[in-house]
Amino acid sequence: MAVQAYEQSLKYETFSYLPPMKPEQVRRQIGYAISQGWNPAVEHTERGTTAKTSFWYMWKLPLFGEQNIDAVLAEIEACHREFPEHMVRFVAYDNYSQSQGQCFVVYR
Template sequence: MQDYQSSLGNADSRMFETFSYLPTMTAEQTRQQIQYIVDKGWNPSVEHTEPEHAAGSYWYMWKLPMFGETDVDAILRELEACHTAHPDNHVRLLGLDNFAQCAGTSMVVYRGKTV
């Protein structure tokens, strides 16, 4: 078992969701995770926030959720557009489950710059 040396005082050390404990995903691995969201029938939603506020429960919504979107490339373009518009922010993708009425998955795709 490994102890992760993370703290609120060190923004670079903070972990977000399960994937942040793993090595950084490649572009192909990210694509596969997005395909999983699409295959589950979940609606993709893009959010962003400043690194210093990432531990809070509120993230800014980037546009409306992409209801019914099944094109992985379109989802990747929205993630990139959000990152381009907010290069210093963390950008995450959620898979919203209509049946359970909650987020089925969530992953940070771009980590913002910390001060």
């Protein structure tokens, strides 16, 4: 088996090495995070930045206790409409471990 070389494009999260997720896949990932009891949040940043030089701006406050996947998707869409040239990512905060339970870029 040959080793696969990745393009020289910027990689931001674990899922960025995979093909872009379809809307239903994004929905299922958000549903998983909510089912784990994690708090969803939306962040955005300018395109073309690297992990070392980028700062992700929080879109509003985290959606503490949100159980509705559609509400989370609506906030992701609102952030993308407000900042169409920015990358937008979904973050799920785990209260128990006090860290991110999940994080992936929705709009590159």
